Amino acid sequence: MQNKWFIIVNPASGNGAAKKKWLKIYNELTNQNFDFKFLFTEYEKHSIKLIQNAIKQGFTKFICVGGDGTLHHIVNGILSLNPINITKIKLGIIAIGTGNDWIKTYHIPKNYKKAIQLIKNEYIIQQDIxxxxxxxxxxxxxxxxxxxxxxxxxxxxxxxxxxxxxxxxxxxxxxxxxxxxxxxxxxxxxxxxxxxxxxxxxxxxxxxxxxxxxxxxxxxxxxxxxxxxxxxxxxxxxxxxxxxxxxxxxxxxxxxxxxxxxxxxxxxxxxxxxxxxxxxxxxxxxxxxxxxxxxxxxxxxxxxxxxx
Incomplete structure (x- = not known):
């Protein structure tokens, strides 16, 4: 699982925009040669359970397709699990939300093609929580x-x-x-x-x-x-x-x-x-x-x- 990405998609993000854009995002990930598995969230805070299960399966590279709320729940899923390999975990985002506030600090583009290219580069910052x-x-x-x-x-x-x-x-x-x-x-x-x-x-x-x-x-x-x-x-x-x-x-x-x-x-x-x-x-x-x-x-x- 070291090089395989696990992608969590919140179809409700951006008033349903994530669901509408997912096929284009999927095709772009494929075009950029990502090896990935994806799952949709089905209820509020489902992303917590999804990422914890993925970590237990051995995944360390994750992409959030959603907004600030989805990212928040994924972060909580990781830290509440407190995995022993937390230093190996990498988290990127394709932002489709209402506010999209977190990405602004890091100049992460809202354009999904540019965001995917950025994730492919895997430039990391160790952030305080x-x-x-x-x-x-x-x-x-x-x-x-x-x-x-x-x-x-x-x-x-x-x-x-x-x-x-x-x-x-x-x-x-x-x-x-x-x-x-x-x-x-x-x-x-x-x-x-x-x-x-x-x-x-x-x-x-x-x-x-x-x-x-x-x-x-x-x-x-x-x-x-x-x-x-x-x-x-x-x-x-x-x-x-x-x-x-x-x-x-x-x-x-x-x-x-x-x-x-x-x-x-x-x-x-x-x-x-x-x-x-x-x-x-x-x-x-x-x-x-x-x-x-x-x-x-x-x-x-x-x-x-x-x-x-």
Whole structure:
């Protein structure tokens, strides 16, 4: 199995675009002389089971055909299995999703032919991974892009109804959610600091982009052994609306109301009675108290040489 690829296809990704494009992708993989086996996911989180079974069969080279959510579940499948050969595992992506945020950090093209050629080159980066433990339920979730609590979790909880809008789904969902979101009271510990109060959001980032192309973390390096965190406490609806462009070009992180720091672990306690949603890689994963730690250079991803 050393040179054979195992491909996981989520036919629902991109509002069904993955299913429609799969025959073309299949033919291109064949034309580029890939030796591969493929399976379709049949239900939510099925990719976790598929990749764990493939690893047990001896596969080490994988391709995700789907979006950020599919990639997130595959990463969780690998790390929750914790295989002894994890350093040999390589993971590439042919991105067909709503936001396609993770690929933007690494300049991975959305064009499937170019993405396949990139995967064929097998240029590897060892990326840091976040490990999040929801202490109230003892649930562990890994993330490869960005996690957060507060407003972004609230948006993820609401965004499904706007997914037909593509990358604009997150922006529309955010603007709609602003009118009825109530800031939770949190206690946040990191770097010997203790913050307590109402927060609009707390973001814990590894890569550059989230929410359909927004840049909400600063000085990001996915392999430096540090989280890039951003948090906002007091900010008005007017201030957010007048800084829409800054959400996408990253200048919002320079605003006086946005705090940015680097750390390796955080502890978050929810002091509000309302459900305060936690998201990881754009997936809603739960609510309540949690802690996050960084796993340095935990997984090999196939990326573009432009990102080096």
């Amino acid at each position: 976040g490990k999040l433990l929801i202490t109230t339920t003892n649930k562990t979730v890994y993330f490869n892009n960005l996690a957060g609590i507060g407003f972004d979790g609230y948006v993820v909880n609401n965004v499904n109804k706007y997914k037909k809008l593509g990358r604009l789904a997150y922006l529309v969902g955010a603007l709609v959610s602003l009118t009825n979101f109530k800031k939770p009271k949190l206690e946040i510990k990191f770097n010997n600091k203790l913050l307590k109060g109402k927060f609009l959001l707390l973001l814990i980032g590894l890569c550059n982009y989230s929410g359909g192309g927004m840049q909400l973390t600063k000085n990001v390096n996915p392999a430096d052994g540090l989280f890039d965190i951003s948090y906002i406490q007091k900010i008005s609806l007017f201030t957010i609306l007048t800084n829409i462009l800054g959400l996408f070009n990253g200048t919002i992180t320079n605003h006086k109301l946005v705090s940015t720091e680097k750390t390796t672990c955080l502890y978050i306690k929810v002091l509000s009675n309302e459900k305060t949603y936690i998201q990881a890689d754009g997936e809603l994963i739960g609510f309540g108290n949690f802690k996050v730690e960084l796993l340095p250079k935990a997984l090999n991803f196939i990326v573009s040489t432009k990102s080096s």
